[in-house]
Amino acid sequence: MSAGVVLAVDVGGTKLAAALVDSGGALLRTVRAPTPVTDNAEEIWAALETIVAEVDDDAVRAIGVGCGGPMRDELVSPLNISAWRDFPLADRLRQGARGRPVVLRNDAIAMAVGEQSHGAGRQARAFLGIVVSTGVGGGLVIDGHPVDGPTGNAGHIGHVVVDADGPVCACGGRGCLEAIARGPAVVAWAVEQGWSAPQPDGRSLVADARAGDPIALAALTRAGRALGIACASTAALLDLDVIAVGGGLSAAGDLLLAPATAAFERHAGMEFVRRCRLVVAALGTDAGLVGAGVLAQQALAGGTD
């Protein structure tokens, strides 16, 4: 039983999580903690080390980690954790790992691995997982293996261009999917059009859209259209079987997915592109932990890289 137990870690801008994961992808025990709001890198590391220690036990044979990107040579600089710039996360974890393998990936890649192994992407040979929340991230899993890219940054669908003359993106580019479809951009667009709410965030935008608010609906339609265009481009490039959309804004369900699917169908002409299915992710906020667990198990099996 415990032969296949691994430790999964998920590092995000608002919360940290650690879990024991069995070989079937089930989370046996999970601990979560808020990510400290601080400019002290060590304070965040201490919080993470604490929850890892709470979960770790003798049965754990490998450690898998998903962390916000970008990263380079296993040094992480998560956009949403400004205190960590080139932080040596994998090395730190290895120091406490007593020789057990430690595998680090972008959190969107971990999410995609989780969904492909145990969620919405099962059976898919060519799979894209997308996270639409504060940013728009993505991960590719081809023939069961995550696509990392030479610098570990493959899968960044958030920076696929969907409107060449569109808004400037935080990355410095223009018209990126993320500049249009990330939660804060969707909310900002709605506010510009006259939408208001006591707490004008993604959650209340989705609630108002459900209640029929025309501006909130239009904001999700605009984001969904951008998503569908980027998905059509990616499906053509990679002959994808399935694309699963997760992250906070995917709580909008069909209010986001229906316009995404309509745009996908408008732009996907070739038969092999049209066969790709666009679905909502299945594992919710657990996807990153499940995927980090799978990555750790692949490392044990010698199946990574």
Place this chain on the structure above:
Amino acid sequence: MSAGVVLAVDVGGTKLAAALVDSGGALLRTVRAPTPVTDNAEEIWAALETIVAEVDDDAVRAIGVGCGGPMRDELVSPLNISAWRDFPLADRLRQGARGRPVVLRNDAIAMAVGEQSHGAGRQARAFLGIVVSTGVGGGLVIDGHPVDGPTGNAGHIGHVVVDADGPVCACGGRGCLEAIARGPAVVAWAVEQGWSAPQPDGRSLVADARAGDPIALAALTRAGRALGIACASTAALLDLDVIAVGGGLSAAGDLLLAPATAAFERHAGMEFVRRCRLVVAALGTDAGLVGAGVLAQQALAGGTD
């Protein structure tokens, strides 16, 4: 010496080619013939069989084939060879192969493999080869292996969306790179703008652009911009090191590549995207044969699929 010799075949809409290729990627002997203009599938096969027989000899240990796409389960339906629809090209070649392995890929994938192995993509771990001619095709080579996709159609950069409200594409989609940047579309746009030539084709358009014709220059600039946008999207998705542009229209050189690079730089914001280099392909019309040879050698080494 002859231990590594393979036979490479390149099937295109205007010409057929077969060559002996050594393990260093050198073409030892090449035979070319025009593709018969006919609606008789067997007539085209007979022409191909003839040049293959001319080149084949006892030293040949495997056969690699690049053929215009799309394809499905090794049945080819090249857009530019209307007589072949679901034509069993691999099976036919296997019948004459006396047990030697036969590997079939989209021609753009073969071109990309050739450029990555022996041309502009050497050293690249994540490489995209693009062919801009009658259509716009592409092939991806990641860590030395071509990316095929579940239906063999990965790499279709021609159907990445570069202008969501742009022209309808022959594929049925809208705003695809191919709809804007394929040779005939570039020529048609120039003619619409008032350009004329005794023979209004890509070759004379490039010649006129070289001579300073403002419409011809604008047509190549427009195509280059579309190319740069699609390249920025693909580099973000796949963390590419190098993109090489070949095909007939790449004869325009910097008249196409400079606006492509400018657009790439406008849209590539993240550091890992900006590091990707956009270059002209190195092997010219031989790239497909060289790549088909490499694919055959990989099959011998057991390195394919």
